[in-house]
Amino acid sequence: MQLIKKDILDMESLSSDEINLILDTAKQMKEISQRPIKKVPTLRGKTVVLFFYEASTRTRGSFDIAAKRLSADCHSIAANTSSMVKGETLLDTAKNLEAMNPDVIVIRHSSAGAPHFLAQNTEASIINAGDGMHAHPTQSLLDLMTVKEAKGHIEGLRIAIIGDISHSRVARCNCHGFTKMGAEVILAGPPTMIPKGIEQLGVRVTHDMGEAVSNSDVIMMLRIQKERQKGFLFSTEREYARTFGLSLKRLEKARDDVLVMHPGPINRGVEISSEVADGPHSIILDQVTNGVAVRMAVLYLLAGGVRHVDAH
Amino acid sequence: MLTLIRGGRIVDPGNMDGVGDILIEEDRIIQIGSNPDPGSAGLSRKPDRVIDAAGKIVSPGLIDMHVHLREPGQEYKETIETGCRAAASGGFTTICCMPNTHPVNDNAQIVEYIISRAKKAGLARVLPVGAISMGLAGNQLSEYSEMKNAGAVAVSDDGRPVSDSLLMRRALEYAKGFGLLVISHCEDLSLSANGSMNEGVTSTRMGLAGIPNAAESIMVLRDIALCELTGAPLHIAHVSTKESVEAIRRAKQRGIPVTAETAPHYFTLTEEAVKNYNTHAKMNPPLRTEKDVAAIQEALADGTLDVIATDHAPHAETEKNLEFDQASNGIVGLETSLALGLNLVGQNILTLPALIEKMSINPAKILGIQNHLVPGAYADITLIDPEVIFEVDADQFKSKGRNTPFNGWQLKGRALLTMVGGRVVFEDL
Numbered sequence: 001m002q003l004i005k006k007d008i009l010d011m012e013s014l015s016s017d018e019i020n021l022i023l024d025t026a027k028q029m030k031e032i033s034q035r036p037i038k039k040v041p042t043l044r045g046k047t048v049v050l051f052f053y054e055a056s057t058r059t060r061g062s063f064d065i066a067a068k069r070l071s072a073d074c075h076s077i078a079a080n081t082s083s084m085v086k087g088e089t090l091l092d093t094a095k096n097l098e099a100m101n102p103d104v105i106v107i108r109h110s111s112a113g114a115p116h117f118l119a120q121n122t123e124a125s126i127i128n129a130g131d132g133m134h135a136h137p138t139q140s141l142l143d144l145m146t147v148k149e150a151k152g153h154i155e156g157l158r159i160a161i162i163g164d165i166s167h168s169r170v171a172r173c174n175c176h177g178f179t180k181m182g183a184e185v186i187l188a189g190p191p192t193m194i195p196k197g198i199e200q201l202g203v204r205v206t207h208d209m210g211e212a213v214s215n216s217d218v219i220m221m222l223r224i225q226k227e228r229q230k231g232f233l234f235s236t237e238r239e240y241a242r243t244f245g246l247s248l249k250r251l252e253k254a255r256d257d258v259l260v261m262h263p264g265p266i267n268r269g270v271e272i273s274s275e276v277a278d279g280p281h282s283i284i285l286d287q288v289t290n291g292v293a294v295r296m297a298v299l300y301l302l303a304g305g306v307r308h309v310d311a312h
Numbered sequence: 313m314l315t316l317i318r319g320g321r322i323v324d325p326g327n328m329d330g331v332g333d334i335l336i337e338e339d340r341i342i343q344i345g346s347n348p349d350p351g352s353a354g355l356s357r358k359p360d361r362v363i364d365a366a367g368k369i370v371s372p373g374l375i376d377m378h379v380h381l382r383e384p385g386q387e388y389k390e391t392i393e394t395g396c397r398a399a400a401s402g403g404f405t406t407i408c409c410m411p412n413t414h415p416v417n418d419n420a421q422i423v424e425y426i427i428s429r430a431k432k433a434g435l436a437r438v439l440p441v442g443a444i445s446m447g448l449a450g451n452q453l454s455e456y457s458e459m460k461n462a463g464a465v466a467v468s469d470d471g472r473p474v475s476d477s478l479l480m481r482r483a484l485e486y487a488k489g490f491g492l493l494v495i496s497h498c499e500d501l502s503l504s505a506n507g508s509m510n511e512g513v514t515s516t517r518m519g520l521a522g523i524p525n526a527a528e529s530i531m532v533l534r535d536i537a538l539c540e541l542t543g544a545p546l547h548i549a550h551v552s553t554k555e556s557v558e559a560i561r562r563a564k565q566r567g568i569p570v571t572a573e574t575a576p577h578y579f580t581l582t583e584e585a586v587k588n589y590n591t592h593a594k595m596n597p598p599l600r601t602e603k604d605v606a607a608i609q610e611a612l613a614d615g616t617l618d619v620i621a622t623d624h625a626p627h628a629e630t631e632k633n634l635e636f637d638q639a640s641n642g643i644v645g646l647e648t649s650l651a652l653g654l655n656l657v658g659q660n661i662l663t664l665p666a667l668i669e670k671m672s673i674n675p676a677k678i679l680g681i682q683n684h685l686v687p688g689a690y691a692d693i694t695l696i697d698p699e700v701i702f703e704v705d706a707d708q709f710k711s712k713g714r715n716t717p718f719n720g721w722q723l724k725g726r727a728l729l730t731m732v733g734g735r736v737v738f739e740d741l
Contacts, residue, residue: 134519197513
């Protein structure tokens with residue numbers, strides 16, 4: 001099987017077969033990163049543009065390393081240096097990037113749908129590296145890979161995602177990703193942080209942290225952003241930490257083999273305590289390692305071998 | 313110039329409904345009925361032009377109470393002339409233009425400017441709507457008396473809603489004293505916040521900030537309370553939600569002098585239209601859900617909603633071909649409104665006379681203007697072919713705006729001829 005997509009825009013549009021293909025490919029890619037010489041010539045002569053219109057350390061670095069390990073030429077454009085700050089529209093920027101004939105454009109943008117807009121206006125393959133509150137498919141793929149690696153399977157697992165679901169593209173993507181692969185997803189957070197109608201994505205919602213923690217195979221904590229206090233989403237960090245933070249005490253109620261995840265960057269002492277983040281259940285750094293593998297896989301599947309045949 | 317419109321079905325609710333002829337001399341109707349006789353009107357000559365209206369509908373000129381003409385200030389989006397041309401082509405003889413121009417229409421000079429530009433274009437009657445507050449800034453009432461004397465028919469906060477309840481109360485009271493209508497854009501800005509579409513499962517899926525129904529209905533309820541308090545006539549613009557409809561229905565039952573309009577997109581489309589981040593379906597208030605569409609249709613049928621107005625909002629392509637949350641709100645409507653209205657007739661939601669009430673008779677009543685087809689009246693007439701099927705082609709619009717979610721739609725029914733004051737301003741016979 002091969003991926004016949006032009007773009008990777010969200011998890012909703014990926015089939016479970018396609019997800020499995022990406023995860024299997026990523027497994028092979030991971031092996032490359034463990035070699036003394038961490039480079040293969042697979043994407044030699046291919047150009048990857050990293051177009052980040054929003055701050056990012058981890059994701060951008062991960063794509064950069066992934067592209068270089070596959071020998072692609074990787075060029076990075078950040079928002080503060082791009083012509084975006086000079087008032088150029090996304091469409092014009094896209095056309096200008098296109099004129100340089102890149103094979104893949106990796107985009108992060110604060111507006112939901114910006115990668116879709118780019119995909120409709122460019123020949124290059126588009127990988128969404130996070131668009132507003134909408135999607136972050138490579139994060140979901142690396143989460144799936146990490147869970148599968150640790151548990152051996154995804155089907156039948158119970159995944160709790162806890163925190164500000166409303167503003168989280170990671171949560172949305174993982175609702176699609178994990179349910180598509182046969183896991184049960186339960187979301188937890190105060191009602192102010194649960195978006196309307198999210199149950200229709202096939203997930204369960206609880207406002208009881210204890211219920212979410214007990215009996216889950218995986219607990220995924222989401223970052224709480226302090227500026228959300230202004231939107232009246234929560235009261236104080238102190239109260240948040242005590243009601244929805246993952247402390248050692250809370251973790252005692254969880255299963256012995258529970259896995260703790262976090263897409264980062266973490267707020268130590270707010271949504272997750274240091275003891276938990278650095279503790280034996282945590283696979284947070286494995287997520288980062290697998291991030292490179294997953295991104296190598298999608299770059300390879302989109303830019304390597306035969307060019308896609310369909311428009312979308 | 314003597315013109316005879318012959319053999320059409322004249323549909324003028326409250327006045328007549330039947331096959332007949334209309335004889336027009338210069339700018340006015342001189343006779344109406346079957347076989348009018350120029351001789352009996354003291355005219356010995358034959359008509360200079362006979363318009364065969366057999367099988368067609370002859371309606372009092374359509375009136376659109378809610379249009380953005382963009383001039384002065386944003387002529388790249390639309391001018392008074394192109395907007396009026398679009399109106400004529402859509403069958404409208406009279407349009408009200410909203411005050412959010414640059415500079416804002418908050419004084420007599422701008423009112424006069426708009427009217428003089430419209431007269432020069434000579435394509436439609438333009439009735440300016442002044443700003444509720446100076447610069448639409450919400451700090452100070454604008455000059456209602458001066459604007460009224462210059463020709464304004466109403467005041468509105470369209471595009472920049474009045475958050476301050478005291479200002480809204482005073483606007484209603486002040487406007488009442490000068491015989492001006494207050495048209496309210498009902499939106500609680502703190503609730504709609506950064507939203508760019510309806511709040512619900514679709515916004516959740518798409519990762520877009522949503523605007524809840526309550527952002528509209530909370531202000532509808534406030535303004536109804538202020539309308540009751542002041543006794544001043546209030547007209548609620550572009551109603552989009554079930555809850556607003558229910559509030560207006562109850563208010564009318566209690567005898568509060570409130571009227572209301574909706575736009576064709578709110579009785580035709582749901583939030584599904586924004587899928588794939590289609591900015592041509594982005595507007596404020598946003599497209600809602602099926603239950604809202606059903607409530608809007610029901611409210612049109614039972615009279616809770618008095619008027620169909622377009623909220624014609626032309627934008628340049630560069631303002632729409634953007635990231636969804638960055639794109640401008642609004643769509644053009646003048647050239648698709650009649651066909652979308654006739655679609656309600658086709659679906660047996662409205663009768664044809666009821667549609668003409670919503671698009672002509674009621675707006676005239678609310679604005680206090682005479683628009684019936686009677687001898688002595690200005691000949692503002694729309695000739696409609698209710699059967700012709702056509703495909704919407706935005707590139708052929710007379711408006712500068714191409715921003716419509718209906719491009720490519722097959723629609724049924726359109727204006728064949730539009731006459732303003734006896735002059736044919738559009739025809740496609």
